[in-house]
Amino acid sequence: MRIAHLSDLHYGTRTLEEADRCLAHAVDRIGALGVDAAVLSGDATDHALALHSPAAARLLTQLRRLADHCPVLVLQGTYAHEPPGALDVLRTLGGRHPIHVADRIQQLALTQAGHWTASAAWCFDVLPADAAAVFCCVPTVNKATVAAAVGAAQAGAELGDQLATLLAGFAPSHRAARARGLPTIGVSHGTVFGCLSEHGVPTAGFDHEFTTGALFAAEAQAFLLGHIHRHQAWRQHDACGTQCIAYAGSIGRFHHGEEGDKGFLLWQVEAHRADCRLVPTPARLTVDIVFAGRPDLDALRLAAAREAVAGASVRVRWTIADEERCAVDRAAMLRILAGATDVQLEGRIVPLARARAPGIAQLPSLADKVQAWARTVQVDPDPLLACLAELAASPPDDTAARALALPPAALRPDWAELPPEALAAAV
Numbered sequence: 001m002r003i004a005h006l007s008d009l010h011y012g013t014r015t016l017e018e019a020d021r022c023l024a025h026a027v028d029r030i031g032a033l034g035v036d037a038a039v040l041s042g043d044a045t046d047h048a049l050a051l052h053s054p055a056a057a058r059l060l061t062q063l064r065r066l067a068d069h070c071p072v073l074v075l076q077g078t079y080a081h082e083p084p085g086a087l088d089v090l091r092t093l094g095g096r097h098p099i100h101v102a103d104r105i106q107q108l109a110l111t112q113a114g115h116w117t118a119s120a121a122w123c124f125d126v127l128p129a130d131a132a133a134v135f136c137c138v139p140t141v142n143k144a145t146v147a148a149a150v151g152a153a154q155a156g157a158e159l160g161d162q163l164a165t166l167l168a169g170f171a172p173s174h175r176a177a178r179a180r181g182l183p184t185i186g187v188s189h190g191t192v193f194g195c196l197s198e199h200g201v202p203t204a205g206f207d208h209e210f211t212t213g214a215l216f217a218a219e220a221q222a223f224l225l226g227h228i229h230r231h232q233a234w235r236q237h238d239a240c241g242t243q244c245i246a247y248a249g250s251i252g253r254f255h256h257g258e259e260g261d262k263g264f265l266l267w268q269v270e271a272h273r274a275d276c277r278l279v280p281t282p283a284r285l286t287v288d289i290v291f292a293g294r295p296d297l298d299a300l301r302l303a304a305a306r307e308a309v310a311g312a313s314v315r316v317r318w319t320i321a322d323e324e325r326c327a328v329d330r331a332a333m334l335r336i337l338a339g340a341t342d343v344q345l346e347g348r349i350v351p352l353a354r355a356r357a358p359g360i361a362q363l364p365s366l367a368d369k370v371q372a373w374a375r376t377v378q379v380d381p382d383p384l385l386a387c388l389a390e391l392a393a394s395p396p397d398d399t400a401a402r403a404l405a406l407p408p409a410a411l412r413p414d415w416a417e418l419p420p421e422a423l424a425a426a427v
């Protein structure tokens, strides 16, 4: 059985161009390659879409085209991206082949006639006689529901434990399917402990949904995952034959700094073996140019030539001190990068750091604090302490009158140059 596995389409206002160019290409390729089914493993949308938004219309158009090629299974993804009910409209979309929306834990049979049959409960009591393949679907678990049942502190770890129990519970039906020579396929959306993010960072923590061990323990030949936007796969050979778990990754490149190819997976799944390969989509090229200090325009020109920025999305980042912030010529940078599809300029300004006197806040009197400060900045504290004593002893009006009676230059040297009316305003 050949299955196309797409994930993380993230249709939204901002992402529409990238998502639609890549998905349109993928649907064309799937039509040309010929598959028995297509699986979308979550995050079809980036946020709640209004029905009149161009993103909604384009997504429905592409999924309808997909359903004209093969049966389609759509899994509920992250609720922040796909609010509950967002996928309901797909049930009415029609097409030459059926679209099934899996928004609860369930098993599915893809029948020999190419229809989806869903289990009434979380799994089949008896596999349908006309099944051509068996799918188990584990949509995103709402952590809030788990937290409500076991408490917020336990929710993270409990989620993993409960999912591991559930996955192991699918194993007997997968063994039965394998005995009948049927391919077995798991579909889910979540984070595998230790997987690599699209930025190349390993994820490690105790509140991730799965371990590879828990997924393999479901004894499905193939496990199709969504959520992480980087394609990656794990394989195991044992009594069940060859098992493979894989993230398809996102269909397009939605953020700067995402490594690797984007695309969809073409799976070959049989009763005792499974494998997949990435079919790339024309995801946008991104180029990152980073300066440790002030952006150097000559270096930027060289980098622009070397990285071939024409047609790419370019991000320039720099870090400068506060006093240099006016020395950055954004217009000149934009001129150098004129060939890019879009340019993101991100300057980080490091605020001036002033020496502080450690422990000063704990000192009991203001005089002690002045002395501690004077020691830190290495100045003579005596004139300041004299002023302080005078301030403490005199009424405020007298202090102000004495200050105003001083020649301006004694207050601040630059005031000596001011005309009298400006001086009055300054004082």
Ligand SMILES: [Mn+2]
Pocket (backbone or CB within 6 Å): 008, 043, 081, 227, 228, 229
């Ligand atoms: Mn996603």
